[in-house]
Amino acid sequence: xxxxxxxxxxxxxxxxxxxxxxxxxxxxxxxxxxxxxxxxxxxxxxxxxxxxxxxxxxxxxxxxxxxxxxxxxxxxxxxxxxxxxxxxxxxxxxxxxxxxxxxxxxxxxxxxxxxxxxxxxxxxxxxxxxxxxxxxxxxxxxxxxxxxxxxxxxxxxxxxxxxxxxxxxxxxxxxxxxxxxxxxxxxxxxxxxxxxxxxxxxxxxxxxxxxxxxxxxxxxxxxxxxxxxxxxxxxxxxxxxxxxxxxxxxxxxxxxxxxxxxxxxxxxxxxxxxxxxxxxxxxxxxxxxxxxxxxxxxxxxxxxxxxxxxxxxxxxxxxxxxxxxxxxxxxxxxxxxxxxxxxxxxxxxxxxxxxxxxxxxxxxxxxxxxxxxxx
Numbered sequence: 001x002x003x004x005x006x007x008x009x010x011x012x013x014x015x016x017x018x019x020x021x022x023x024x025x026x027x028x029x030x031x032x033x034x035x036x037x038x039x040x041x042x043x044x045x046x047x048x049x050x051x052x053x054x055x056x057x058x059x060x061x062x063x064x065x066x067x068x069x070x071x072x073x074x075x076x077x078x079x080x081x082x083x084x085x086x087x088x089x090x091x092x093x094x095x096x097x098x099x100x101x102x103x104x105x106x107x108x109x110x111x112x113x114x115x116x117x118x119x120x121x122x123x124x125x126x127x128x129x130x131x132x133x134x135x136x137x138x139x140x141x142x143x144x145x146x147x148x149x150x151x152x153x154x155x156x157x158x159x160x161x162x163x164x165x166x167x168x169x170x171x172x173x174x175x176x177x178x179x180x181x182x183x184x185x186x187x188x189x190x191x192x193x194x195x196x197x198x199x200x201x202x203x204x205x206x207x208x209x210x211x212x213x214x215x216x217x218x219x220x221x222x223x224x225x226x227x228x229x230x231x232x233x234x235x236x237x238x239x240x241x242x243x244x245x246x247x248x249x250x251x252x253x254x255x256x257x258x259x260x261x262x263x264x265x266x267x268x269x270x271x272x273x274x275x276x277x278x279x280x281x282x283x284x285x286x287x288x289x290x291x292x293x294x295x296x297x298x299x300x301x302x303x304x305x306x307x308x309x310x311x312x313x314x315x316x317x318x319x320x321x322x323x324x325x326x327x328x329x330x331x332x333x334x335x336x337x338x339x340x341x342x343x344x345x346x347x348x349x350x351x352x353x354x355x356x357x358x359x360x361x362x363x364x365x366x367x368x369x370x371x372x373x374x375x
Contacts, residue, residue, distance in 0.1 A: 014074045014075075014077045014078035015074075015078045015152075015273055015278075017070065017071075017074040018071060018074040018075040018078055019151075019152055019153060019273075021067050021068070021070045021071035021074060022071050022147060022151060023153070023159065023162060024067050025064055025067045025068050025071055025143070026143060026144070026147055026162070026163070026166055027162070027166065028060055028063055028064045028067060029064050029107075029111075029139070029140055029143055030140065030166040030169055030170060031060050032057060032060045032061045032064055032136065033136065033137060033140045033170055033173070034169050034170060034172075034173040035053065035056060035057040035060060036057055036136060036137070037137075037170075037173040037174060037176070037177050038173050038176060038177070039053045039054065039057055058118075061111070061114070061115070061136070062115065064111060065108075065111050065112060065115055068108050068111070072085065072088035072108070073085070073088075075088075076088070081094075081096040081097075081101075082094075082095055082096055082223065083096050083101065087101065087105065088105055088108065089105065089108070089109065090105065091103070091105040091106040091109065092105075092106075093105075095223060096221070096222065096223060097149065097150045097220045097221040097222055098221050099149070099220075099221060100145070100146055100149030100150040100220055100221070101146070101150050103142050103143075103145050103146040103149065104142075104143065104146035104147075104150070106139075106142055107139040107140075107142040107143040107146060110135040110136070110138060110139040110142070111136065111139055113132060113135060114132060114133055114135055114136050117129050117132045117133070118133075140170065141199060141203075144163065144166070144167070144203060145203070145206075147159075147163065148163070148203070148206065148207050148210070148211050149210070149211060149220055150220060151211075152273040152274075154207075154211045154212070155211070155212060160207075167200050167203065171196055171200060174192070174196045175196065177192075178192050178193060178196070259372065260369070260370065260371045260372070261288070261289035261290040261369065261370050262288060262289055262367060262368075262369045263286045263287055263288030263289055263290045263291070263367065263368050263369075264286075264287050264288050264365070264366070264367055264368075265284040265285065265286055265287075265294060265353065265355070265364070265365065265366050265367065265368045266284060266285055266287070266363075266364065266365050266366075267282060267283045267284035267285055267294075267363075267364050268282070268283060268362055268363055268364060269281070269282045269357055269362050269363075269364050270282075270362065274299065277299065277300050277301035277308075277310070278299075278300065279297065279298070279299045280296075280297070280298045280299075280300075281295075281296070281297050282294075282295070282296040282297075282355075282364055283295055284296075284364060284368075286316075286318070286368055290318050290319075290368075290370065291318065291319045292316065292317045292318035292319050292321075293316075293317045294314070294315070294316050294353075294368060295313075295314070295315045295316075296312070296313070296314050296315075296329075296337075296353075297312060297313045297314075298311075298312050298329070298332075299311040299312070309329070309332055311328075312328045312329040312332075312339075313326075313328060314326065314327050314328060314329060314339045314341060314351075316341055316349075316351065321343065321347075322343070322345065323343040323344040323345060324343060324344075325341035325342065325343050325347075325349060326341060326342065326343070327339045327340050327341040327342060335354075335355040335356065335357055335366075336352070336353065336354045336355065337352075337353055338350070338351065338352045338353075339351055347372065347373075348372070348373040349370045349371065349372045349373065350370065350371045350373065351368060351369065351370040351371075352368070352369050352370075353366060353367070353368050353369075354366050354367050
């Protein structure tokens with residue numbers, strides 16, 4: 001049964017806004033491109049005269065820039081990735097997924113350039129403005145690559161479906177435009193057709209071979225400090241800590257826990273978005289009647305103001321205990337949890353943690369109590 005994690009462990013509102021505005025921006029940019037392509041065919045009706053189509057195209061394009069600005073600001077305020085507002089305007093400058101984040105920045109810069117040149121269109125001249133305006137079409141595939149390469153929802157079916165719909169919409173508009181190419185520009189049909197075929201095929205191959213594969217976050221350029229250690233590596237590190245003070249083979253084996261204990265804990269909590277929800281990692285130093293390191297990982301999906309737990313891992317390395325105690329959370333209520341942990345020798349201990357989490361500093365304090373099970 002899934003239990004809700006307290007609000008202190010839930011993803012921030014900025015994270016939801018960043019995700020939402022990213023998806024909305026893709027839809028609006030697609031609409032802008034489709035309207036621009038179809039509008040160039042000069043398809044007008046009494047209900048939709050040319051000036052009306054141009055007005056809708058302009059308004060949608062401006063709305064894209066506004067939504068993208070919100071997307072950038074909320075991504076910075078979320079604080080998960082080490083990005084700044086400067087990274088939102090200078091491409092390929094961020095330490096976080098520099099290529100894929102840079103493509104998003106480049107797409108935004110192209111759209112801003114179009115908006116600025118449109119304002120000074122009369123001074124710039126129609127030909128120069130038209131040349132810059134073509135950048136709107138280039139910004140679309142760049143934005144799609146950005147979303148696939150660094151989007152937090154890329155493995156979600158709804159995001160993949162939304163991306164496919166956007167690609168199909170643009171392809172339909174392109175094919176419509178190709179069908180209306182005048183005889184004097186007939187030579188452009190072949191390369192335009194080839195581009196319309198190669199682009200979706202290339203995006204499909206890239207998505208399957210890249211973002212949908214395990215380990216993409218690391219290959220995309222996510223700093224190692226944000227990747228979060230896997231449960232196995234956490235356990236290995238905990239084993240190293242526990243065994244550091246263990247005697248050599250043949251020596252006296254350190255005693256296991258012989259009675260209940262109550263200790264204080266202090267450390268940090270780190271939350272990161274993951275496919276379908278979020279992952280919360282806690283690394284806590286244990287002090288008092290028992291000493292060591294407690295590592296906790298909770299994975300889940302957002303529900304209300306908290307998180308519905310879908311998986312967990314608890315590793316407890318204690319001084320004097322020859323191997324790491326491992327297990328999963330049995331009961332979770334807000335920032336309190338209980339777990340049954342066992343080690344490689346078959347020893348078991350029931351633990352209960354009562355934590356206080358400071359969301360401003362991401363620091364954690366509290367108590368850890370344990371009761372060994374004696375067979």
